[in-house]
Amino acid sequence: MPGTNLTREEAQQRAKLLTVDSYEIDLDLSGAQEGGTYRSVTTVRFDSAESGAESFIDLVAPTVHEVTLNGDPLDPAEVFKDSRIALPGLLEGRNVLRVVADCAYTNTGEGLHRFVDPVDQQAYLYTQFEVPDARRVFASFEQPDLKATLQFTVKAPTGWTVISNSPTPEPKDDVWVFEPTPRLSTYVAALIVGPYHSVHSVYEKDGHSVPLGIYCRPSLAEFLDSDAIFEVTRQGFEWFEEKFDFPYPFKKYDQLFVPEFNAGAMENAGAVTIRDQYVFRSKVTDAAYEGRAETILHELAHMWFGDLVTMEWWNDLWLNESFATYTSIACQAYHPESRWPHSWTTFANSMKTWAYRQDQLPSTHPIMAEINDLDDVLVNFDGITYAKGASVLKQLVAYVGMDEFFAGVQAYFKRHAYGNTRLSDLLGALEEASGRDLRTWSRKWLETAGINVLRPEIETDENGVITSFAVRQEAPALPPGAKGEPTLRPHRIAIGLYNLDEDTGRLLRDEDGRIELDVDGELTAVPQLVGRRRPDVILLNDDDLSYAKVRLDEKSLAFVTEHLGDFESSLPRALCWASAWDMTRDAELATRDYLSLVLSGIGKESDIGVVQSLQRQVKLAVDLYADPSAREALLTRWTDATLAHLRAAEPGSDHQLAWARAFAATARTPEQLDLLESLLDGSGTIEGLVVDTELRWTFVERLAAVGRFDEPEIAGELERDRTAAGERHAATARAARPTPEAKEEAWASVVESDKLPNAVQEAVISGFVQTDQRELLAPYTDRYFEAVKDVWDSRSHEMAQQIVVGLYPSIQVSEETLAKTDAWLASAEPPPALRRLILESRAGVERALKAQAADAAAARA
Numbered sequence: 001m002p003g004t005n006l007t008r009e010e011a012q013q014r015a016k017l018l019t020v021d022s023y024e025i026d027l028d029l030s031g032a033q034e035g036g037t038y039r040s041v042t043t044v045r046f047d048s049a050e051s052g053a054e055s056f057i058d059l060v061a062p063t064v065h066e067v068t069l070n071g072d073p074l075d076p077a078e079v080f081k082d083s084r085i086a087l088p089g090l091l092e093g094r095n096v097l098r099v100v101a102d103c104a105y106t107n108t109g110e111g112l113h114r115f116v117d118p119v120d121q122q123a124y125l126y127t128q129f130e131v132p133d134a135r136r137v138f139a140s141f142e143q144p145d146l147k148a149t150l151q152f153t154v155k156a157p158t159g160w161t162v163i164s165n166s167p168t169p170e171p172k173d174d175v176w177v178f179e180p181t182p183r184l185s186t187y188v189a190a191l192i193v194g195p196y197h198s199v200h201s202v203y204e205k206d207g208h209s210v211p212l213g214i215y216c217r218p219s220l221a222e223f224l225d226s227d228a229i230f231e232v233t234r235q236g237f238e239w240f241e242e243k244f245d246f247p248y249p250f251k252k253y254d255q256l257f258v259p260e261f262n263a264g265a266m267e268n269a270g271a272v273t274i275r276d277q278y279v280f281r282s283k284v285t286d287a288a289y290e291g292r293a294e295t296i297l298h299e300l301a302h303m304w305f306g307d308l309v310t311m312e313w314w315n316d317l318w319l320n321e322s323f324a325t326y327t328s329i330a331c332q333a334y335h336p337e338s339r340w341p342h343s344w345t346t347f348a349n350s351m352k353t354w355a356y357r358q359d360q361l362p363s364t365h366p367i368m369a370e371i372n373d374l375d376d377v378l379v380n381f382d383g384i385t386y387a388k389g390a391s392v393l394k395q396l397v398a399y400v401g402m403d404e405f406f407a408g409v410q411a412y413f414k415r416h417a418y419g420n421t422r423l424s425d426l427l428g429a430l431e432e433a434s435g436r437d438l439r440t441w442s443r444k445w446l447e448t449a450g451i452n453v454l455r456p457e458i459e460t461d462e463n464g465v466i467t468s469f470a471v472r473q474e475a476p477a478l479p480p481g482a483k484g485e486p487t488l489r490p491h492r493i494a495i496g497l498y499n500l501d502e503d504t505g506r507l508l509r510d511e512d513g514r515i516e517l518d519v520d521g522e523l524t525a526v527p528q529l530v531g532r533r534r535p536d537v538i539l540l541n542d543d544d545l546s547y548a549k550v551r552l553d554e555k556s557l558a559f560v561t562e563h564l565g566d567f568e569s570s571l572p573r574a575l576c577w578a579s580a581w582d583m584t585r586d587a588e589l590a591t592r593d594y595l596s597l598v599l600s601g602i603g604k605e606s607d608i609g610v611v612q613s614l615q616r617q618v619k620l621a622v623d624l625y626a627d628p629s630a631r632e633a634l635l636t637r638w639t640d641a642t643l644a645h646l647r648a649a650e651p652g653s654d655h656q657l658a659w660a661r662a663f664a665a666t667a668r669t670p671e672q673l674d675l676l677e678s679l680l681d682g683s684g685t686i687e688g689l690v691v692d693t694e695l696r697w698t699f700v701e702r703l704a705a706v707g708r709f710d711e712p713e714i715a716g717e718l719e720r721d722r723t724a725a726g727e728r729h730a731a732t733a734r735a736a737r738p739t740p741e742a743k744e745e746a747w748a749s750v751v752e753s754d755k756l757p758n759a760v761q762e763a764v765i766s767g768f769v770q771t772d773q774r775e776l777l778a779p780y781t782d783r784y785f786e787a788v789k790d791v792w793d794s795r796s797h798e799m800a801q802q803i804v805v806g807l808y809p810s811i812q813v814s815e816e817t818l819a820k821t822d823a824w825l826a827s828a829e830p831p832p833a834l835r836r837l838i839l840e841s842r843a844g845v846e847r848a849l850k851a852q853a854a855d856a857a858a859a860r861a
Helices: 008-017 218-223 226-244 286-302 314-334 343-358 374-378 384-400 402-416 423-434 439-446 554-566 570-585 591-604 608-625 628-648 654-666 670-681 693-705 711-720 724-736 740-752 758-768 771-777 780-794 797-806 815-828 832-860
Strands: 018-028 037-048 055-058 063-069 072-074 084-087 093-104 111-116 123-128 149-155 161-164 175-177 191-194 197-205 208-216 253-258 271-275 453-460 466-474 491-500 507-519 523-525 537-542
Touching (some): 093 111, 123 253, 123 271, 149 161, 161 208, 197 218, 197 226, 208 226, 226 286, 253 286, 271 286, 286 343, 314 343, 314 374, 314 384, 314 423, 343 384, 343 608, 374 832, 384 491, 423 439, 453 491, 537 554, 570 608, 591 628, 628 670, 693 724, 740 758, 758 797, 780 832
Antiparallel strands (some): 055 084, 111 123, 161 191
């Protein structure tokens, strides 16, 4: 949206001048059922360091009626423009500002989002303020280091519930008056309003108690497994309060499952909003429950790291997100009652592959990124900020020790409670606790971009005894266009020695087969291994302590290729799977060979999260990285295998469900599509497979994409599932149909109109792009580049980013696509954030071309 940016320099100047004391926010939401706009009255008390100075407050609103500064009325026509209200002639010391405006409900998931549930026709509201959208609801100093107390007064329709950061009061005449919050950054303030269903409990420990609430729409209430959610929440409270040595800092803890949410969840203080797809309407695998639990714990960790202590500016966003990610997974791994003690396997399998992918894009950046303005931060919620940052925190814990790490964290919370900090504040506390000098570590790990490669160099004698062992570290060149230089880093790693047990057929780590050491520089000798018999497999970065691409030596690779599924422990399996995937993406392993490797080992893979990742990765590889002339044969081979695994899987198991979804994703022959239809209409069955609501839509969407189903069948399925989720699925199925008319209709609804809500737009985009429909979609490449700049300029950030990334012609893997992208970049003069998104998408096509060439070369070899 034009005119809504804020630079770091402006924020620093404002923070130097102003100290904000309090907000009183009065909102009239009594017309929420009808929508449109609502009255917002904000009174802000703040101090100025200088007399006569000028500043500004942020507001995005259709209309401003009154602006009163220290009792003097200001003309809104003169002081309100470009989403700011100018504040001239400030008094030294206390100032009082009152702003009366009409603000707008949104359907983009930004500001105050309004959704009407098709089941009960009731409106449901929630706020989403990160990064800069509190200003869409009330006049605010929209930067994290201007903390203040916030006191909300809300008028709502009769019978509705209003939830905020403070405990929920009893309404009087439909007006809810909340007590002031502690000092908070505006981006973690929240309001959730509507006829929500709720369940309540309490967390009690050592004489203190915290009220707990879980909320969702009544149409989802029958699916709300509140006991399981409370269980994970309580485990988080126990583990975090012990490790942080700081009691939970707010008066209650509500978790609200809300509709059409753009992210996974948001850490509003005491009132966490979570996407309501996490209320599972149908059977899901345990990986989905694990993912939900990680999200719950991630947001709970933010109550301390992010809400209690908050970054000064968005360049430390990574620390906020990385800390919450690391501690949530550590809680899952180490809490004695956790259902997911294997969470580091999931982290290696999903989070780190995200990080490695992001770190090899032309937009790669240091973990501690340079954030010059709000536009920069809006595109920086990426795999480096979350996943690489968390990986490096895990490495830091290995480097300083876990007890020392949390001792430093405890001192940090006590020292900076309710304040704002920089990275140096945390590193200083960690240095004090551990005695380690972290300046060099920080410079190499946090202030440089890129990824290292670790390879073993091994020599053995004729008896197979190791005579020399070293770890070689490489710092590959950064991607073209990336800033910075390749950097060798200090790595604290473990080396694992594995042998095949003849009795069990399992690959086991030797009893004395783990060596932990520091790797630094180009070559690090490992004398501890000299004189030992060479094992079947030598695995660098065992236990996944560091962040690096790992390569196996030739003999280990050959053995793992035959026995990858035989590792007894899930983590080394996941590390080897990740290495194979990384090699495929880097065109070091042909797609056809990756497919063979997966087919040889996936049947032995017990970790369902790994199985599902492998299924996704194989489909992506065959769709984008395979030699186009071999693609159909590889898809046939893969789909035949998915059906065989589906029929062989234990009835009713998670594996069976995962294979049903994988089969549906690529089903192509008449017989395979007949099977999908028969499972839908009940004339065919597979023992134990329940074709429930979500699985039905999976089948319907595939049948629509191949032309078997059209509007009558889609409408019929929607009639069975008259819910918001059903409407999204129907939108996907309609956009997936392989006809010019269906594509034109979908394109127009997204690109030429701005009326779709965020979640429906996302659903249409996912249906529009079908890898089986390259020729049909080819004409849209030119249309994309003709429209994308206008889309960026005219839509809100979330809506524009969905379109820019989702409709880029990623499946048109050709030099022509690269050339058209380059021509557009040269002529369109896109702003930096848009340029970054396009360059990242372009890099995917470039990588796919190299992988396709490698796959073709393997066929000729």
